[in-house]
Amino acid sequence: MRIFFVFLVLSLGINQLRSQHLTVTVVDAKTGAPIPFATVVTGKHSGLITNDEGVFAITERQLVSIKDSIFISSMGYEKVGLWQPRGETTISLVPKTFELAEVFLNANPLTATEVIEKVKENTLANYTITPSKKKIFFRQSDLNIMTKVDFGFKKSSIDELNEELFDEIAASIPRKSMYYKEAVGDFYGDYNSNKLHIDKAAELYDKNKDISMDGLSDRLERIFKENVKPDSYLKIRSGLIGTKIELDSISNENKEETAIIKAEIDTPEKTGFQADLKDRISELFEQLFFNEDSELDxxxxxxxxxxxxxxxxxxxxxxxxxxxxxxxGKKKFKGVLYVNAQDYAVMRLEFENVRPLNKFGMLGISYSRSVFKGKMLFAKESKGGYGVSYMELEDGITFGVDRPLNVIEKNKHVKGRRKQNELALHLDIGTTNISKYELVVFSSENISDDDFKQASENPDVKPSYLSKYDPDFWKEYTIMEPNAAIQAFEVLE
Known part of the structure; x- marks a missing residue:
């Protein structure tokens, strides 16, 4: 019943250090609306991207290293150049106008289907997989909402396992939990074989919610030990489904788990924050539209x-x-492709599902992978071809249980009735979980196979824990600016 979710966010320092930073909001010159995901070029093969509120920021240290103007561009707008301004400013981009006939003059213009066939023919040439070193920023945002929490208490032969206790458990489960983690580092290799070295990372979430659940877990364990005989066994039934569990086997499993946990404490971790982050990035790359295993078909x-x-x-x-x-028919996605008219590379892709990717419902248990949407932006790399400059993926599921649950303690060594205790509930629980992943590539350079082999990882790296947004945490690093909701997050003591 443990539920904890976290929320992390960080950004460049923009309070008392504002005068030493470049903080820019990019807007449409005609409407004044923010322009999200605009490209900000800071070097030949380096840059960043505006967030979903059209904001980007660069530190003083990074501004000093920029040798030329900063160029800001976005799809359908005129490019704008800046020469290292300071402070906080707003930049307006003017929509680009052009005559279609001048740009796409062709005696035999291609149909949409023919353009897609050209994309398929040129995919291998446009997205060559070669080893590279990429400076990246990664953000994961998890949101969990408990839509229903009702244990449906019916009866219990153990006084302490009463309706008040289950109401307390239900009330203690967070109805809304958030978790964020962010990291800056170097990503080596290609989309299939890679290494990750994290320079700095943080997690932001509410530890108090986990502690409260720990207390309830300890309380339930004490009640169980005091009221259930060690040589008993449990009959667990939910509707027509039932099973028998020997308490001795539970005890042995607990001993084994304790031994495993102790071993993990006494020896260095083989998996951890770095390994998990690397897995998340690899899973993102797996969803690239040209990969065979991608959901995007x-x-x-x-x-x-x-x-x-x-x-x-x-x-x-x-x-x-x-x-x-x-x-x-039953295909699952709709969206928009932006295809280069010269080499037929997909330079941008926006997609969302129109129906659940997976769905299950039977015997009071329901599951639906109901949200799967995102964006992919690609840019030319130093040796030709295109590489990822930005990826965003939102993956959401709903899960529900609406079933009776009976737990009966029986003991064949006790004279008289075998049934010792009984607990009857009717569970009605529903939850929605949405995970959002964002990956920004600030710079990319090709490396040799030997460079890749010599690249080091730091699997023991630990993230910093933050209980609220701290604008100073990333003051020495370029990241994607957090939105207003992230900046407002704070754990209430």
Whole structure:
């Protein structure tokens, strides 16, 4: 019943250090609306990206290292150059106007389906997999909402296992929990074989919620030990489904788990924060649209999607087709592809599911992977081809239980009735969990196979714990700026 979720966020220092930073809000010159995910070029193969509120920031140390102007661009807008201003400012981007006939003059213009076929033909050339060293920033945001928590107390033969206790347990379970973790580091290798060295990392969440659940767990364990005989066994039944559990086996399992936990404490961790972060990034890369194992089958199963030529635009200085797609039959995704008109590379992809990816419901148990959406942005790399500059993936599930639960203690060594104790509940529990992953690539350079072999990892690195947003934590690092909701997070004592 342990539930704890965390929320971490951080950003560049922008309080008393504002005068030493460049903090910019990028907006549309006509509407004044923020422009999210605009590209900010700080060097030949380095840069960053605005957050979903159109904001980016660069530290004084990083500004000093910039040798030329900073260029800001976004799809469909004129590029703007800045020469190292200081402080906090707003930059307006002017929508780019052009004559379609001048840019896409072609006696035989391609249909949307033909553009997609060109994308498929050029995928291997456009997304060559070569070892590289990437300076990255990663953010994970988890949100859990308990939509229902009702244990449905019916009866209990143990006085302490009463309705008041289960009401207390239900009340103590957080109805809304958040968890954030962020890290800056170097990512070596390719999409399939890689190494990660973390420079700095943090977690932000509420430890108090976990402590309260620990207290209830200890209380339940004490009640159980005081009231259940060691040579008893349990009959657990939920509707027509039942099972028998020997308490001796539970005791042995507990001893084994204790031994394992002790061994983990006494020896260095083989897995931990760094390994988990590396796995999350690898899972993100697995979802790249050109990978065979990706959930996004829009190229692999292109005949099962309807493609529509919506318009043209510019990304940086490249003319781009805007191709929309909708599912045919039972396919799951809709979205937009932005395809370079010269080399047919997908420079940007936005997608969302139109139906659950997985769904299950039977005997009072329900599960649905109901949210799967995101964005992928690609940029030219030093040796040609395209690499990821930004990835965002939101993955959400709903889970529910609406079933009776009976736990009966029996003991064949006791004279008289075998049944010693009984607890009857009717569980009605529902939860929604949404995880959002963001990966920003600030710079990328190709490396040799030997460089990759010599690259080091730091598996023992530990994140800093934060109970509230601290603008000074990342003051020496470039990250994606947190949004207003993250900046407002604080654990209430």
């Amino acid at each position: 829009i190229l692999e199963k292109s005949n099962r999607y309807e493609f529509t030529h919506k318009d043209y635009t510019f990304i940086d200085d490249s003319a781009v087709y805007i191709i929309g797609f909708e599912p045919k």
